[in-house]
Amino acid sequence: MVLLEVKDLKVHFKIENGWVKAVDGVSFTIDKGETMGLVGESGCGKTTAAYAITQLLPSNGYIKGGRIFFKEPERVTALREEYDRRFSDAPKERDKEAARLKKELEQRSKELGELVESKKQLEESKSIVPASMAKRLDELRAQVRELDQRLSALTCSYDLLAKSMRKDGSMDDWNREIRKVRWQDISMIFQGAMNAFNPVFKIGDQIVAAIQLHEDIDDDAARKRVSELFEFVGIPQDRMDNYPHEFSGGMKQRAMIALALALSPAFIIADEPTTALDVITQDRILFEMKKLQEGLRMAMMIITHDVSVVAEVSDKIAVMYAGKIMEIGPTNMVFKRPAHPYTSGLLGSFPSIKGKKRRLESIPGFPPDLVNPPSGCPFHPRCQYAKDLCLEKAPDGIEIEPGHVAFCHFSKELWERMRRDV
Ligand SMILES: Nc1ncnc2c1ncn2[C@@H]1O[C@H](COP(=O)(O)OP(=O)(O)O)[C@@H](O)[C@H]1O
Ligand SMILES: [Mg+2]
Incomplete structure (x- = not known):
């Protein structure tokens, strides 16, 4: 069942000398309980896409086209139906x-x-x-x-x-009740969330307050919930009464994750959730998030510039470049047999800490200027396989395997080559 559908989304920023085409025709769906990794180099539009979904765009950001459909969770539907039933009669x-x-x-x-x-x-x-x-x-x-x-x-x-x-x-106020539940649907762990806690209040109290803002529960019940969440993300429970400065970076990040999970959202967006952490901690936290997400049947979108982060935990992966999706598909297919030169470059430049090491190669050149993006395929100036066609025409998506789509004129050839190599 589709929980989130993003279709041909275009988000542009107005700046002095024109428009930054930060997200320029992005489409994907996320099912209930599914995890999608959204990956790509810094500046390709990942955070902007997340802000469009959560309606948190800055004032110079405009949705120029497309649609975002979010199916309300059953508990909201149930509440609304109950409300209608009561008050229509x-x-x-x-x-x-x-x-x-x-x-x-x-x-x-x-x-x-x-x-x-x-x-x-x-x-x-x-x-x-x-x-x-x-x-x-x-x-x-x-x-x-x-x-x-x-x-x-x-x-x-x-x-x-x-x-x-x-x-x-x-x-009580029924309408408020419904609004409250809606508000709990989407939760976001922000990029650079390390400083999100107020330095003058105890961390545990801040999470308790966030829960009580949305739910009518007493202090003891809320504290119990926080201690369970702490246990879950691996923070000793007696640390609830610490102030933010008494937490290490890794613990702050875990506390942030606990905060995002506190209201059991139906959908969670984690924007570079583990970027500031060491590799071992990254792995543990992602594994724990995955476990929780499966338990609660939450859907999740993990945003990262580091492909290795999402290799283990994503069902599906979408690779973005210059405001567009280059390749999307089930994680194992995209990882084993990428069908876009950008993806294979990206995978090469981020060796997995598990499994066999790949050859370390980075993609030469720089991401393009999004005010005046290149003609045709935006990746052509950096692509070792580029031909005239790539300068002239933006590629359509080509489905190479079921659910595995690449936006490259030559994706079939590349995919065949990858298949022979693996
Ligand atoms: N408020 C803004 N005004 C103008 N340009 C912006 C704004 N926010 C982001 N951008 C630009 O939009 C592009 C995408 O940014 P972002 O979504 O943050 O990328 P990512 O999260 O993939 O690193 C970048 O070129 C960035 O400079
Ligand atoms: Mg970002």
């Missing part, structure tokens, strides 16, 4: 009840009016008002008052009434 029920109350109120009021009149006549003729009559008058007044209150409560506006209902019938 509610007006009818309310009207019936209001009519009944109104009739009763009219009868009681008439009775009350008659009794008040009789009492007045008795008083005028200087007769004694019976005690039973005085008692009945008090009763009737109380009944009329109560009926009147119930009637006005029933006939108040739909919105006011909607606000006063919750699953269990107690008072």
Whole structure:
């Protein structure tokens, strides 16, 4: 089931001398519970794509085309359906009840009016008002008052009434409840998140506060959740009461991950989540994230310039260059038999720490200027296989194996060569 669909997304930044085409026609889908690695050299548009998805673009960033579709998780749908069910029937029920109350109120009021009149006549003729009559008058007044209150409560506006209902019938704001759940859908671990914690508050307290902002749970329950998350990301629980400066870089990064996971989002974007960590810690954290993600059936997009980071944990990999996707497909296919010269260069330049070492080669040249990108295939100025066609025409995607697509005019040839070599 597709959770996120990005289709022909174009995000450009307005600058003094034109437009930076940071994301220029990117398409991919991520299924529920799937992990996609988005890889490419620094400056190719990965973070921009993530910001477009999370609606966090800076003010000079414009979505110039395409669409982003995010399927709301079932728990949101369930809440919304419950809400509709209650309140689509509610007006009818309310009207019936209001009519009944109104009739009763009219009868009681008439009775009350008659009794008040009789009492007045008795008083005028200087007769004694019976005690039973005085008692009945008090009763009737109380009944009329109560009926009147119930009637006005029933006939108040739909919105006011909607606000006063919750699953269990107690008072709350349903709309707020739904919004709160929506807000938990997508969580993002930001690039350079090391400084995201406020230095003057204890780390544990900051995560507790974040949870309590979205969920109605008490301090003890929230602290328990944080200690479980700490255990999960490998931080000793007694460190909850430390301040950020008492944490090492690696621990801060783990705490950031704990924060992002705290609300069990349906989809998590991790932008260079382990870049500042040593290789062993990187591996452990990624492995742990993967385990958690599988347990919770979260979908995840891991953004990195370092291909080796996503080799182990991604189901699928998308390789970006100059605002475009060069190659996308199941991780094992893309890694074993890349069908784009850029991907094979990138793989060559990042030897895996596990398995056999590859020849270390880097791609000569530099990424292009995104204000005036090269004609045709944006990679042609750096490509050792480039031909005239590559300068003239932007390549369409070619599906080489099921789900494995490369945007290179010569991807079939390259893929055949890789297949022979492996
Ligand atoms: N606010 C901005 N204004 C202008 N250009 C920007 C802005 N943010 C990013 N860019 C440019 O957009 C391109 C893509 O940036 P980014 O998405 O951060 O790349 P990545 O995350 O892959 O390193 C880069 O050329 C970068 O300089
Ligand atoms: Mg980035």
